[in-house]
Amino acid sequence: MLRKAFLIILGVILVLVTALAVAYGFRSELTHMLAKHYLQHQGATLTCARWQWGSGLLAIDADRLCLEYQGHSLTLEKVTLTPSSLHIDKAFVLAGPIAASDSQEQEASPWQPAPLALLLPLKRPLLSIAEASVSFTDFSRPMTFAIEETQINHFQITGDIQGHWLLKADAIEVDVALARDFAKVLGDYIKTQQNHALDWHADVAQLALKGEFWGNSLDATLALHLDGELRTEPQCLWKLASRGQVHIQSDDMQQYRITAQQLQSELGALSHCQTLDKYSAYLGELAEQPWQLSSGQTMTVNMSGEFSLPALSMANRAGQQSILIEANNSQGNWQTLTLSSEYLLAAQLDSIGSLQSQGTLTDKQVQGHFLGQVALPPQQELKFKPLQAQGQFGYDYQGSAWLRGDVKTPALSYQDYQLKGLSLTLDAALGLDGQVEAELTTAVAALNSPQLKARTLTQQYQIGANALGKGERQAKVEMQSQLADLEVQGVRVSGLKLDSNLAISRVIEGTHLASWQGVEALLKHNWSDNAHALSVVVNDTELSSFMPLMQQLEPELVLGDGTVSLHLEGDALLERFDWQMDINNAEVLYQDYLAQSLNMAPAGSVNSGALQLETTKFTLSEVRAGPILKEVSGELGMDKDFYVSQVQGKLFDGSFALDKLYLTGLEKERKLALLRLDGIRAENVLALEPQQGISVKGLLAAELPLRFNEQGVSIENGRVYSQAAGKLTIDNNAAFNAVKEQQQQLGPMLAMLENLDINSINADVDLTNDGWLTMAMQLKGKNPEHQQEVNFNYNHQENIYTLFRALRLSDEITKRVEREYQAKE
Incomplete structure (x- = not known):
């Protein structure tokens, strides 16, 4: 029995050994079979x-x-x-x-974290x-x-x-x-x-991670020590240095909380940058100082790409100067590159002043408002008190932008010009096509300089321009200007308005309509690099419209009826102009001198500031200077000074003629002007100062050499003579009777003058520039009652300016002109 059992055990062992031997011999094939069975599902x-x-x-x-x-x-x-x-x-x-299929599968079946x-x-x-x-x-x-x-x-x-x-x-x-x-x-x-x-590289001295992972949650700390360099321009190299720790947490492995409170970062330029060079004059020492980057609050990031960052700041400080940039409540998606954030910019610079801006920032646009007090450093000729600036703006990164802002300063000066209460308001928009549409309003409370003074100047601009688009740069500007008061060298005008239209490209074409108290002037120009064509047109304008100006230039000059027009055309760059005026039916009162129905069409040119006048004919219906001049005509001319010549007209039913009289350059020594009188009725001369009981008849003529200089008008060696027989009658004149009583010995001779047929009158005449007339008169005639020849010599002196002034003050027409002008005021 034992033998049988032993044999069975031995057989089993032999089978096992044989099986192991066979398996070991075929171990590679068996290994692949088993691996395929367990691994293929993975x-x-x-x-x-x-x-x-x-x-x-x-x-x-x-x-x-x-x-x-x-x-x-x-x-x-x-x-x-x-x-x-x-x-x-x-x-x-x-x-x-x-593999793409793996990525799609992962997106279709996202990872579900588990403990x-x-x-x-x-x-x-x-x-x-x-x-x-x-x-x-x-x-x-x-x-x-x-x-x-x-x-x-x-x-x-x-x-x-x-x-x-x-x-x-x-x-x-x-x-x-x-x-x-x-x-x-x-x-x-x-x-x-x-x-x-990008042209950059980084030297990471430390990058360490410490933490725990529970499958569905994470708690870790990232330690970082980084030095990086970034080149943005051929000569512009930036340095970024970050040192510290970043804490990362997640409760579901889908959303992560990142805290960088212990991370210190700096960003600065290692070399001169063209971009920074533009602002180095304003940034001063800040241009050389690094920026400090920090985030004091926790950032959240989702696996879907969404993130939120409560606060991120960049700061730069040097002495009393500082710049702070903050991004607050930032949200977005790093996968789709979307962003939405609030920002704050605060700057305090020695060269500029203080500036603050707040607004929103997205991946598509930035918009916000700004407020600041700008105090640029004084320039060589420009000085001003701090500018107060405020407004709103927007920019969409594609090239379109808008800006609405106000700038004010209490005082500004440039060279010898001082402005007070300057303010500017701008509303502008820039389209994607580079087209600029803007409205600009400027206001100045006062402008002063040694040459001029202005008060309450306002201007409004409507601007359309192809500033950044393709093709030729073009702009159109509509401008309305109003000026309450302007004073130039003591001359003041009020209520000045200017409407302008400008087209700016390679040339500047402009049309300007200036209006001032009933006066309108049209100005046109076409300016290029080589020429500045300019024309000025003033259509028929009532002379009385110029009275506010005339009262300041010459207070004793009054402009009444009549019109004036002007056309000027030329080149402002070359300072060459041709001009033409038309004066029609003008009525002018100077002191007590009145000119009526003045007609003339002067023309000339201006060359480098020098005025030239072509010889111009003029006519006057009447001039009242005490004596009344009628149907006056002549020529106005100019060599280096203005003069009148070939002047003629009617006086006392006779005529007068003046050869040439200079009206300017009175300090120069001139040849005497000759005034000729012809056919002057003696009774009309006596009517200037009528005497009761005295009458004179006859025709007189005169040759009066005139001198007109800075001291006034004088007559030197003038002569008055009779042209025909005359008659003198004295009948009960009180003054004449008193002389006879006082000079009884002359009584018989004086009686001869009471009824005298005048054969001739000759008188030497001199007039001083203060109005004193001296006449040495010789009178020859015959008393018909006594058949007595009479030779009478008489010296007379009188201030005729006093006489003429009294006559002029009694002129009804002078009073009428003054009343009409006062009514128009």
Whole structure:
């Protein structure tokens, strides 16, 4: 019986040994079959397996094991497995790209995090990998490291990754750091993945991660020490330095809370940048100082790409100067590149002053408002008190923008001009096509200079311009200007208005309509680099409209009826103009001199500021200067000074003629002007100062050499003579009778004058410039009653200016002109 049992046991053993021998012989095929059975459901494939028993039956040695999973491959070489250890001499991982189908599958079936529940045996072989190498696509070199399990589930790692991690049934604890050399490799890879590669590199002195992972939650701290350089222009190099820690937490592995309170970052320029050079004059020392970047609140990020950041700030300070930029309540999606944030900008600069701006910032536009007190440094000729600026603006990153703002300053000066109460209001919009539409309003309370003074100047502009678009730059400007008062060299005008239309391209074409108290002037110009064509037209305008100006230039000049027009055309650059005036039916009162129905059409030119006048004919229906001049005509001319010539007209039913009399340049020594009188009725002359009981008849003529200078009008060696027989009658004249009584010895001779037929009259005449007339008169005749010849010599002196003034003051027409002008006022 025992023998039979022994034989059965021996047979079983032989079968087992035979089976083990067969299995060991076909171990590679069996290994692949088993691997395929267990791995195919995970998408993995065992591609190579060469192993054998080690020394004794308690060890397995594998020369090579190969595994592929979704485009990634793992190769193990020289593997030794014993009951106490699993040692791998070399491990190679080749990471391939993620297949599109895998990505779609992951998006369709997102990962659902769950708490870790690791089945960790209490005892198993400890793992050690002498050399592990992980190769990534586009990395310049593989990541290499070694792993040593010092005690069960506690792993120590050295190489490109240094530190340790601990496996628990419900958590994984890590405390690892990335070696500095491989951090550079990682940075170079990230740089190549940018759509628009930037010229930058980073030196990561420290990149370490410490924390715990529970499968459905995370709590970790990232330690960072980074120095980076970024080149934005050929000569512009920026430095970014970040040092500190970032805390990362998640309760569901879908939303992460990131806190960077202990992270300090700086951004500054290492070299001069053209971009900064534009603002260096305003930034001062700040242009050389780095910016401090910080975030004091927690940022949240979702796996879907959404994020929110309560606060992020950039600050720069140097002495009393500072700039602060804050982004608050920022929200967006880093996958779709959307952003929405509130911003705050506060600046205090020595060169500018203070400025604050707040608004909203998105991935599509920025808009907000600003408020500031700008105090630019005094320029050589420009000085002003701080500017108060405020307004709103918007910009959409595509090129369109808008701005509405106000700027005010109590005082501004440029050269010798001082402005008070200056304010500007701008409402402008910039379209995507580069077209600018703007409305600008300016106001000045007062403008003063040695040459002029102005009060309450307001201007409104409507501007349309192709400022940034393609093609030729063009602009159209409509402008309305109003000026309450303007005073130039003591002459003041009020209520001045100007309506303008400008077309600006390669030339500046403009039309301006100026109006002032009934006077309108049309100005047109066409300015280019080589010529400044200009024309001025004043259509027929009532002379009385110029009275407010005339009263200041010449208070004793009164303009009555009549019209005047002006046409001027030329080139302002060359200072050459031709001009033409028309004066029709003008009525002019100067002091007590009245001219009526003045008609003339003067013309001339202006060359480099010098006025030229062509010889111009003029006519006057009447001139009242005491004596009444009628049907006056003559010529107005100019050499270096103005003069009148060939003047003639009617006087006392006779005529007069004046050869040439200068009206300006009175300080110069001139040839005497000759005034000729002809056919003057003596009774009309006596009527200037009528005497009761005295009558005179006869015709007189005169040749009176005139001198007109700064002291006035004088007559030198003039002569008056009779042209025909006359008659003198004196009948009971009180003054004449008194002389006879006082000079009784002359009584008989004086009686001869009471009835005298005059044969001739000759008189020498002199007139001083203060109005004193001296006449040495010789009268010859015959008394018909006594048939007595009479020779009478008489010297007479009288101030005729006093006489003429008395006559002029009694002129009814003078009073009428004054009344008409006062009524028009």
